[in-house]
Amino acid sequence: MIPTDLPTTRRRLLRSIGVGAAGAGLGTTAGAAEPVAGDNSAAQNSQSNAIDPIFGLASAGPNPCSGDADASCFESFPEPVRPDHEVELHIEIPGLLLALAEQGGFSDTTTATINMEAADGDVVARNLHRPDATVEIQTPDGAVTRTVAEIATLVTETIGFHYDPAGLHVSPGDVVLFSAETPDHAVAAYHERHGRQNRVPDSVGPITSPQIPVGGSWLYRFGAEGVYDFYCPPHQVFGMVMRVVVSDGDSVPSLSVENTGRPPAEETFLPEILAGFDPNVPSSHEALTAAPLDPEAIVEDGPVSWETVVEHHRNS
């Protein structure tokens, strides 16, 4: 038996950070603007503007690279601002888990058992307490029933708020396209003028995008060689960070950190919005110090997916 009383503070919190059951996998994805054949307004927009060294170049869309488009979508952009790489901005929390969290989740004991078993990302059902016990979850499409073991698996499928890839190597002069696949994201450099530690090369200013609407895009051209750490302002507390390494060939620049403000968050608040379910996703600090995002690994291994960062965290 689970409480039916909806915790309104959690719902309000979910809405304020861009997550709602309807937008996170319960049959509907957030309404991405589909590029219309022959409509190249993003490209036309870009043509009349340059990429600003602080504010980049934003477009509300339609973004020709939105969704599952392949790399040929870059050709929809005119040459002066044509992207060389793409980074997608995502929220990956199974809708059913969110809906269960909105209902109040399980008892503390059941939740703790699930968290313990799910922590390494590999659920062995027989290790759970009462794995076959069921829960009824209310969704916009009606009630569904799931077992404790199935819920534990949903916890492992939760990789949260993230950039993909989370580690990217580019050459000086390359343009990166940031595509918002889900709502409420932005891209900001860890910079003293954002009240943060400086984690960009010395000559680089307080780079920031606007909040990018779903289906829209933001372009940024990287200049100075070095390591650039970025965060998503509303989701930094959930571990949404990424690293771009800018260098020629295989050279590996090192990260320069100055204590000019707040460091990357050491804790993640993901369990707070999931009724205590803890998918063991790294905090911003843990992600930016994880081996897969070491500048050398990013240069050697090419784009590093967020899933790789999460898997490494769950198994170390």
Ligand SMILES: [Cu+2]
């Ligand atoms: Cu975000």
